[in-house]
Amino acid sequence: MRKSRFTEAQMVAILREADRSPVAEVAKKHGISDQTIYGWRKQYGAMDANEVKRLRQLEQENARLKKILAECDLEIEVMKEIAAKKW
Numbered sequence: 001m002r003k004s005r006f007t008e009a010q011m012v013a014i015l016r017e018a019d020r021s022p023v024a025e026v027a028k029k030h031g032i033s034d035q036t037i038y039g040w041r042k043q044y045g046a047m048d049a050n051e052v053k054r055l056r057q058l059e060q061e062n063a064r065l066k067k068i069l070a071e072c073d074l075e076i077e078v079m080k081e082i083a084a085k086k087w
Contacts, residue, residue, distance in 0.1 A: 008052040011040050 006014070018026040018037050027034045044052055 008044075008056060009049040012044060012047065012049045012052055015040055015044060 004011075014026060014030055014032075014037065018041070023034050023037050027037055047055070
C-alpha cells in the first residue's frame with residue numbers, strides 16, 4: 001500500500017476545513033483532488049484525530065491477531081494430518 005503524504009491528523013484537519021469551505025477551494029489549496037477529499041470523508045467521516053489514530057491501532061492489532069489465528073489453524077491442520085497417518 002502506498003504511503004500517503006498526509007498524516008491522519010492532517011487528513012482530519014483538511015476534512016474539517018472542507019466542512020467550512022467549498023471542497024474545490026480546499027483541494028486546490030492543499031494540492032489534492034476533490035475525489036481525495038470525498039474518499040477521506042467516506043473513510044474517516046466525522047472522526048477527530050484521536051479517533052483516527054485509535055482506528056489505525058485497532059486495524060494493526062486486528063491484522064496481527066488474524067495472522068496469529070492463521071498460524072494456529074495451520075498448526076492444527078498439520079497435527080491432524082500427522083495423527084491421521086497410519087504407522
